[in-house]
Amino acid sequence: MRIDAHTHAYAETVIADPVAWAQARQELHWLDLVAPQGKHSLQGWVTQDEMLADMDAAGIDRAFLLGWYWQHAQTCEEQNGWYADWIARYPQRFSAFASVNPSVGSGSLDTVKRAHDRGFIGIGEMHAGVQGFSVRERPWLAIVEFAIENNMSINFHVTEPVGRPHAGRIPTPFADFQWLATEYPELKIILSHLGGLLPFYELNPYVKKIFRNVFYDTAALPLLYQQQVLRSVLDVVGVEKILYGSDYPLIVYPKNNDKPDFLKGIDAVQMLGLAEDELDALLGGNAEKMVWPDFRFNSRRKNMKNS
Numbered sequence: 001m002r003i004d005a006h007t008h009a010y011a012e013t014v015i016a017d018p019v020a021w022a023q024a025r026q027e028l029h030w031l032d033l034v035a036p037q038g039k040h041s042l043q044g045w046v047t048q049d050e051m052l053a054d055m056d057a058a059g060i061d062r063a064f065l066l067g068w069y070w071q072h073a074q075t076c077e078e079q080n081g082w083y084a085d086w087i088a089r090y091p092q093r094f095s096a097f098a099s100v101n102p103s104v105g106s107g108s109l110d111t112v113k114r115a116h117d118r119g120f121i122g123i124g125e126m127h128a129g130v131q132g133f134s135v136r137e138r139p140w141l142a143i144v145e146f147a148i149e150n151n152m153s154i155n156f157h158v159t160e161p162v163g164r165p166h167a168g169r170i171p172t173p174f175a176d177f178q179w180l181a182t183e184y185p186e187l188k189i190i191l192s193h194l195g196g197l198l199p200f201y202e203l204n205p206y207v208k209k210i211f212r213n214v215f216y217d218t219a220a221l222p223l224l225y226q227q228q229v230l231r232s233v234l235d236v237v238g239v240e241k242i243l244y245g246s247d248y249p250l251i252v253y254p255k256n257n258d259k260p261d262f263l264k265g266i267d268a269v270q271m272l273g274l275a276e277d278e279l280d281a282l283l284g285g286n287a288e289k290m291v292w293p294d295f296r297f298n299s300r301r302k303n304m305k306n307s
């Protein structure tokens with residue numbers, strides 16, 4: 001089973017005019033990333049049908065639809081509504097992560113509970129800096145406890161502490177993730193974008209032990225790091241801690257591409273020279289085990305098309 005563990009999707013009203021949509025909701029950080037003023041945007045926009053066609057072309061069985069670190073609770077609800085529709089319509093092809101903003105208070109737990117009732121499997125991407133909450137305080141910690149009880153993993157957007165200045169560079173302190181993994185060792189944490197290179201700290205045996213339930217996804221790697229980064233991180237933490245994710249429909253190979261696709265990222269992983277079982281783990285097995293630890297899918301892709 002091939003899973004892309006980090007994708008995003010938007011309703012057609014957003015695609016039609018992302019600027020007006022974001023301005024009406026005051027989602028200015030998101031707007032700055034997807035439609036930077038006076039700059040070319042790498043954001044791609046696709047409909048549900050286009051995404052399914054691109055998944056088919058690359059042999060992707062299932063995509064995890066990640067929410068966004070919206071600044072406002074209402075936008076979280078709006079996105080969760082789109083995703084509830086997507087997973088209800090194509091339960092074999094899409095799984096959803098809930099958007100939530102804990103800075104609004106205890107109502108944020110209800111947002112997550114509602115999403116869980118609708119079949120969401122995780123929470124995130126979260127970004128405490130952009131969303132204005134502390135990962136060490138309630139009501140966020142009530143969400144963490146709910147996630148543990150209900151086997152929801154939590155995905156965090158992570159930025160490396162040093163690097164190229166850009167609009168997305170709002171600190172995501174590594175120490176916060178260590179704190180969370182220490183206090184809540186059962187929580188399944190996914191640190192996006194190869195954790196902003198945090199996995200190299202697992203060379204420290206103390207950190208490695210604490211981070212045993214911490215996973216890293218590969219979203220947007222070609223835009224962020226040199227090509228050898230994935231090989232290097234695999235050597236440090238082992239293939240079982242890496243979830244393949246593209247950040248589709250972000251255009252992560254902009255040199256020769258003006259539209260998003262899944263193929264180039266998969267090709268890059270296949271060129272790493274991994275053994276077949278390692279490749280299967282990276283490209284889906286790890287994500288499957290994380291979300292459905294007691295269940296193996298036996299329906300293969302050819303059966304899924306009828307769903």
Ligand SMILES: [Zn+2]
Pocket residue numbers: 125157158192193219
């Ligand atoms: Zn991200």
